Amino acid sequence: MRNLLSRFRSTNPLYWQGALLVLAILAPLPLGDYYRSVLWRTGLYAMLGLSLNIIVGYAGLFQLGHAAFYGVGAYTAGMLNIYFNIPLLLTLPLSVVVAALLGYLLTRPILHLRGDYLCIVTIAFGEVVRLVLVNNIFGITGGANGLSGIDRPVLFGLTLREPIYHYYIVVIFLIVTIFATQRLQESRLGRAWKYVREDEVAAEAMGIDTTRVKLLAFVLGSGWAGLAGALYAGKITVISPDQAKFMESVILFCIVVLGGTGSIPGAFVGTLGMVTLPELSRPLKAWRDGWLGLAMVTMMIARPEGLWPSRHFRREIRSEQEAPDPSLAVTGRSG
């Protein structure tokens, strides 16, 4: 199995990347509108998962309020479209900016918190954002019912009504996301995130401005979630505060952790498990929620590193199983 996998990995990446792209383009064609929507949702949540992966996976910061930024992105797009008649596609950059700005403002004061404490505060902030939307602040968010009647995106005079168009839009953005996050991960900034995740005190002593680096992770992740929110608003045309509810944040968090923290393919595996599978198993009704708990418990026992862990984690595990050189096998540490 490992042989097969390594041979697969040693082939030119363009082959399998191209194959995946063709598959992504062809997949919705034989399907009906419902399944096309399921595919769209899968892509959207994979995008959200990847955006959260920057925060949780790369920088190692807990963020259990990520859905708030998804919601804010959707509301920004929706409100700009409804109140100012700005075409939906033009609201996309603004949604990114507003969500990123909110990400900055909310996380700047809490950056010094670590681990569980950060986690608690992000939950609280997520709920605050949702309650602000529910309480119809300044009378512009439409309260608990949310906003409806958002225009569909129009591209070159073509109104994008069919799910398949939205699916392709998400695929395009998804490709951009994968490309960008992959490159970020391998950059100077990506390494700085790794250093912070590994040991914040040591990172600081090595001259890394940890505040700035962590803030960047939050801002980028939040902004990108805002984009996903705007894409959601364009397809569904009805948005409500439910989008920012805690359960959504938990699902996003699970996508990252179950798939494999810090791993790009992991975010897709996580989305299949947390979003696609529950959607397809609608007939099971209430039993579906049990899946979430069961999956979590099983994973934590059987495969704590995630279903498709990042190279980083895999390397970590492999090095424990078979030390490459007996003289290097000493891991004992004293003092």
Place this chain on the structure above:
Amino acid sequence: MGLLESRNLTKEFGGLTAVDRVTFDLRQGEILGLIGPNGAGKTTIFNMITGIYAPTDGEVFFREQRIAHPELTWGQRLTSPTWWMSWIPAPAVQKRWNEFRKLRPHEITERGIARTFQTIRLFDNLTVLENAMSGPHHRTTAGVAGAVFRPPSQQQEEHYIVEEARENLAFMGLEEYKDELAKNLPYGHQRRLEIARALATDPTLTILDEPAAGLNEQESIELMALIEDIRDSGITVLLIEHDMKVVMGICERIIVLDYGKKIAEGTPAEIQSNPRVIEAYLGEEEGEEV
């Protein structure tokens, strides 16, 4: 003036005075040893120099600039024009502001002080090379756009970071392990990697916190030679150490602390014959102890 000067440096933790009015100078290009029994306040001094703690009293100057001083009270902040003007990006204002506020550890590193830790703090799950690549971080600039679009400037920078890291690994004799995970290195090599990583920040002064702790005889001897190489490459070294053979072997001057106070300062020979030092180390009975 010396390279680093500590003036009446004091740190109190609640009722405990960990460091009590310690004054010393560190001259450019020397190896200065800081010794003392456990709990004498050596690491606390390091932590104040490197910006982890603010002193309760006293100051530290590095290259004639103040890098550590007591944390300001809100009264002092609000009554200071410097505090109110700190948002103005003018160089003159920012210079005053930088002397006014507490510097953060990464800013101390940027100014040229690198450190290692008493308990090894490597980035365990990263490779040896990646660990050393953290050093040039503060001298490089690529941000989000650089990472995503990879312009030639960013690629040159990446190349520079790798080269710098490799050079420092080679200096510490670790280049052959560059693709190993840091946590899989033997203990002695981990100690060296910490030093290599600190040197990769291109410091003027390196502060080594018990680099020989846990090393065997042979490794200690190698380490001593390496520390002398570091000094010979133009980097001043401040060393905390328990291993007397190491301290006496390589330090030009030694400062002895006991219960937070400086009790002696001088060459290794002077220190060895100093009665107060012998008393502190051997614990001469004075009747009140049982």
